[in-house]
């Protein structure tokens with residue numbers, strides 16, 4: 001069976017672990033338990049009739065206390081960038097991180113999940129910002145690990161990009 | 168020699184370490200006894216003399232062995248740590264690669280108490296950063312809010328001053344009267360703004376400290392509506408917007424009458440601001456089984472339903488409505504939700520927008 005490594009990337013508390021938990025086990029918890037190091041999960045997904053095993057590397061948030069360890073990215077087929085839509089700063093920081101990741105792994109496919117979409121009244125990321133990134137060719141999804149909205153799509157859209165024949 | 172080796176192996180086992188030695192060719196072979204956790208998660212590798220099949224067992228270790236390989240090749244005293252990881256189970260592990268007298272060694276340990284402490288510190292640190300970020304944005308928002316309030320009040324005050332200056336120069340009593348009316352309207356507008364600000368903060372305080380004796384509040388919807396209609400009448404006339412109200416009968420709701428009046432005034436002003444001159448605003452009051460439904464239909468530009476929820480945020484980032492309006496709607500939401508009511512928005516397409524309020528009916532205590 002086809003096996004693909006996918007890394008979850010973003011600053012602390014944006015919901016990387018929660019997105020994986022929702023996707024793999026259909027669960028969500030409001031309690032924040034930070035990830036120290038790496039947590040690996042697997043899930044088989046069927047994309048357009050093809051079965052693919054996703055090996056999900058949930059990485060600790062990149063911040064002042066712990067830098068993203070680039071060796072963890074080795075061999076990744078694609079990655080999911082995660083920002084917290086209720087904290088604009090997490091998107092700003094993500095752009096820096098993405099540049100470092102791109103340097104390390106090259107131009108592999110990725111999607112951007114703007115997470116916590118259920119918290120509409122606290123939302124801080126404007127339409128223009130999304131349009132601007134989309135215009136740069138970024139594939140963006142609004143997700144909520146809490147309600148499950150957009151989560152399956154984020155993983156299956158990325159998988160589809162991974163399985164697409166290279167141009 | 169074997170006795171010494173087995174003693175060392177036993178120490179590692181007691182400490183919860185699994186010790187693997189690299190053999191050429193082949194791979195990693197367990198040396199000494201297997202610690203309990205190894206038997207539990209990788210029983211195959213826990214047999215004495217068994218190989219650690221990383222590619223099958225652990226994508227993490229498979230990746231780490233590349234870094235380990237570089238370390239072993241470098242030899243000497245170099246060592247490399249994998250960092251903590253979890254895979255398949257709840258066990259938290261960490262691996263270290265090093266060379267001892269030219270022998271490539273891989274140590275894997277189950278992380279214990281020290282790691283828990285490290286995690287707790289990181290957890291606190293990260294929670295603090297997030298709380299700090301939230302506080303920061305909250306403060307920025309408050310600054311914007313303050314700015315909006317000051318702008319609104321200055322605008323109204325400017326109108327008062329201009330009217331007064333003109334009155335000073337005016338000899339025609341009719342025109343003077345008209346100017347006085349304008350000045351009056353502007354002062355009322357200013358008073359409204361101040362009330363709104365006070366209400367928002369009073370409600371925020373109440374939501375923090377609770378409110379005493381609000382359960383027996385009671386108001387008659389039509390009475391309150393009549394007063395609210397009266398309060399906005401001149402503004403509507405000024406802009407030539409028609410205002411019609413329908414729905415009859417006595418309907419009592421469990422809401423404070425003063426608060427409710429201000430909610431109605433806010434919604435009527437909101438509708439007026441959105442509706443172009445010459446347009447129409449329709450208010451409808453309807454009794455439901457246990458609740459009363461009020462609908463305010465305006466003739467404003469369509470607000471799409473995806474942004475509905477944001478309309479009631481103190482700061483509407485969607486730019487669907489100006490900031491001062493957001494404050495108005497935010498107040499309504501706090502007031503309505505405080506008395507277990509509901510408030511919402513429904514798009515009427517190109518015809519305009521409907522703001523609706525659902526209020527709990529009043530049932531006097533037995």
Ligand SMILES: Nc1nc2c(ncn2[C@@H]2O[C@H](COP(=O)(O)OP(=O)(O)OP(=O)(O)O)[C@@H](O)[C@H]2O)c(=O)[nH]1
Nearest residue numbers: 012013014015016017018030035061116144145146
């Ligand atoms: N409302 C809401 N809360 C969410 C959502 N996703 C995550 N959270 C909450 O946000 C907090 C952080 O979530 P995590 O999944 O631990 O974040 P993380 O990115 O893995 O954080 P680190 O491991 O520290 O980098 C938790 O309290 C979650 O309950 C969401 O979609 N909606």
Ligand SMILES: [Mg+2]
Nearest residue numbers: 016017034035
């Ligand atoms: Mg995490």
